[in-house]
Every structure is written in C-alpha cells, then in structure tokens.
Amino acid sequence: MVTTPLEAELLELAGSVPDPELPVLTLRELGVVRxxxxxxxxxxxxxxxxxxxxCPAIEAMSLDIQRVLRDHGVLDVTVRTVLAPAWSTDDITDEGRRKLREFGIAPPRVRPASGPVRVGLGPTRTRESRPGDETDPVRCPHCGSAETELLSRFSSTACKALRRCLVCREPFDHFKEL
Structure with missing residues (x-):
C-alpha cells in the first residue's frame, strides 16, 4: 500500500494520541492505529x-483521534474499527515496552514466532528461565527479578494481570501476551 506524505503526516498525528487506559503510551506505540x-x-x-x-476504550480512542486531526485542519474524520488482522502484543513497539517497564508495568513477553498463543493456566510463580523453557519469566519492572507470582489473572483492565515480586515484594501489573 502506497502512503502519501499527507497520509504519513496524519498517521503520525493519529498515532500521537495517548491511550486512554495507559496514557504513558501513544496509540502508535500500542500498535492500534493501522x-x-x-x-x-x-x-x-x-x-x-x-x-x-x-475493548471499552475504542470509543475514547476514536474521539481523541478525531479531535487531534480536526485540530490540524481535517474537516471530515472517520475512524473505522478494523478487526483483521487482529491486534497482538507483538504490535507494541520497543519504545512502548520500555515506557511500560518505566511506568511499573511488566511489558508482554516477546514471542519468538507468530502463530497461535498457547494459553496455560499452570504455575502462578515464575523463576529464572532454564534451557528448554517455552517462555521467559515475567520480570519485576521495579527490581528486574524473575521471581514473581500471579495474584490475579485480571487487573485494572482485562489485558493486564496482577503480579507480585517475591524479592522486592512490590505488586505490579503485567501486560498479558495476546
């Protein structure tokens, strides 16, 4: 798909909108503006x-995008929800992952390959990974320890889980992998 200079500029503006649930991230960093x-x-x-x-935030995102683009002279703005391809935590940029960590939220782990995500309900504690482990541990965003435990599969939003570090004892959100 060919993008014109105007479309690239407007994409940058739309992507600069803060996420309403995680205002530390922009919509571009979250990977939702396609x-x-x-x-x-x-x-x-x-x-x-x-x-x-x-996602209950889609309406707020749409209104914020419309406002930003109208503030920059676009008279008619339509925001269309697109479900395919589905969003994945792989769409979060490296900058977005860094910002989540600095904000005290463990970013989603990076998956080595695309495809279906295995959903496991077993152990609630993580540890240092060993050769042959399928997933990396969820690291504490405060002290970096891999010794963490799951407190609740859901946190302030459905896309986050609540965990606690077993070393520094601080609770933290973990942005779940999707």
Missing part, C-alpha cells in the same frame, strides 16, 4: 484495531 487514508485534502479515514473485540 492506517490513514486521505480522501482529498479535508476528508480522512483512520483504521483502528482494538486490543480485543470488546
């Missing part, structure tokens, strides 16, 4: 993919 299509100089369509189908 494309901007200019239809002339004053009509724009933005493709937005929610982190999951029932």
């Amino acid at each position: 494309a901007v299509h200019a239809r002339g100089t004053d009509t724009v369509e933005v493709e937005l993919t929610p982190t999951y189908t029932g």
Whole structure:
C-alpha cells in the first residue's frame, strides 16, 4: 500500500494520541492505529484495531483521534474499527515496552514466532528461565527479578494481570501476551 506524505503526516498525528487506559503510551506505540487514508485534502479515514473485540476504550480512542486531526485542519474524520488482522502484543513497539517497564508495568513477553498463543493456566510463580523453557519469566519492572507470582489473572483492565515480586515484594501489573 502506497502512503502519501499527507497520509504519513496524519498517521503520525493519529498515532500521537495517548491511550486512554495507559496514557504513558501513544496509540502508535500500542500498535492500534493501522492506517490513514486521505480522501482529498479535508476528508480522512483512520483504521483502528482494538486490543480485543470488546475493548471499552475504542470509543475514547476514536474521539481523541478525531479531535487531534480536526485540530490540524481535517474537516471530515472517520475512524473505522478494523478487526483483521487482529491486534497482538507483538504490535507494541520497543519504545512502548520500555515506557511500560518505566511506568511499573511488566511489558508482554516477546514471542519468538507468530502463530497461535498457547494459553496455560499452570504455575502462578515464575523463576529464572532454564534451557528448554517455552517462555521467559515475567520480570519485576521495579527490581528486574524473575521471581514473581500471579495474584490475579485480571487487573485494572482485562489485558493486564496482577503480579507480585517475591524479592522486592512490590505488586505490579503485567501486560498479558495476546
């Protein structure tokens, strides 16, 4: 797909909007703004993919994108929800992962290959990884320890779990892998 200089500029503006649930991240860093299509100089369509189908923040994201683009002279802004391809935590940028960690939220672990995500319900504690382990441990964003435990599979939002570090004893959110 060819992107015009205007579309690239508008994509940057739409992507600069803070996420309403995690304002430390922009929508670009979260990876949910997929494309901007200019239809002339004053009509724009933005493709937005929610982190999951029932995401309650999609309306706030759409309104914020419309406001930012209108503030920059675009008269007609349509934000269209696009469900395919589905959003994945792989879409979070390296900068977004860094910001999550600095904000005290363990970022989602990076998966080595694309494809289905194995959902395991077993152990609630993590440890240093050993050769042959399928996943890396969830590290504490405060002290970096791999010795953490799951307190709740859900936290302040459905996309996060609540964990506690067994070394520094601090609780923290973990952005779950999807």
